[in-house]
Amino acid sequence: MTVSVHITNLQQLEKVSLRERVSRALRAAIVSGELEPGEVYSAPALGAKFGVSATPVREAMLDLVRENLVTTVPNKGYRITTVGEADLDDITELRMLIEPPLAAKVTAEIPAEDMPKLRDLARAIVDGALAGDLVAYTDADHAFHLQLLAYVGNARVSALIADLRAHTRLYGLSSLDGSELEESAREHDLILDAIEANDPQEVERLMQAHISQTRGRWARPEGS
Template sequence: MTPQPPPLPVLGGTKASYRERVADALRAALIAGELRAGEVYSAPTLAARFGISVTPVREALLDLAKEGLLDPVPNKGFRVTVVSERQLDEYTHVRALIEIPTTAALAATADPVALRALRPVAREIVTAAAAGDLIAYVEADTRFHLGLLALAGNAPLVEVVRGLRAKARLYGLTKLVAEGRLEASAEEHLELLDALLARDESAVRAVMTRHLGHVRGMWAGPAHPGEGT
């Protein structure tokens, strides 16, 4: 029997907000590995988890399929796309090429007020890690990193990184929670902000390099153990 997905939040509002919020919640579940690669999930099953009708869930699943995160399976539902080790390496490489120099440059250009505004989000990441709440961790982590990159003023760059993050699921998060190591990775977000506020470009570059290395370790997952911390 196909494993059931984790509980998802009950949503309210208009149909449009249903679709967008369902897509966001499913995307976070995919990134965190809560919806497992290779498994098939049906719109009715997920709709029951949301406590809403099937239509907005099916529409959200179709949106995710267009993003390459799911593959439609006729008369069954949607299969979570499997990502190979080579693809994970490629995604990590592209993210490093984009995020490390972009974030390092913010040490000289970012508004300190805007940087301080990200500190509560960084603390959310740490809190979620301590609680073992993977969906909250991924959602806060996404808001932090995309919010940080947005300070560079390049919207297409942010969208490229958003897509890369979605395609490369963090399969190893559950393992890191069990081993008590996820909090250490979460703390790096606060360390990064401190380096940015200190205008220390070298330190920013070092933290980002280390952090992306940990992320690749998380992506390795239980079948391909990595060094994620």
């Protein structure tokens, strides 16, 4: 009985691991533009592309649907999400209204003992940029911003920002060169410097600049 349960658990772990690997490969293909916005792709075709069956592709796509990276097209497959310039402007406006003032508000409340953890998150963003790993970069960036919002103690705010970021977190990244990506990554350390200095006005200013510049860097009109 023990052996049977152990084997079953191993099989489940292997299945989860394959799903995660396929999810990561699909995200990378979306970032690179290999999977084009607006196009519909079937699970069997994607499975053949990545050397797996259609089943782990369908399972991985459930994650990507929740992240707003793809939408389901009944009886056909999955359409890569297209985000328009007007949508990006609206999302950026909402983030500017919410994140900078709240980051300033909690500046004095962030415990000094939490700074090493925040520095690690900021370092992970830079590491992703230096490695050219756009998925690692966006995952770490997502974690950093939501961790700051966690100090507000408002779950609805965190959920709203997570949803807004899910619509844009991979948009336009493939157009950035390495130096631009690194520059954006290192802005998080400047925000932490201001937090450590207990300077809420500077935290708000830096967060506003970061979000504004992110809009300009990540979402350039095609041909620019």
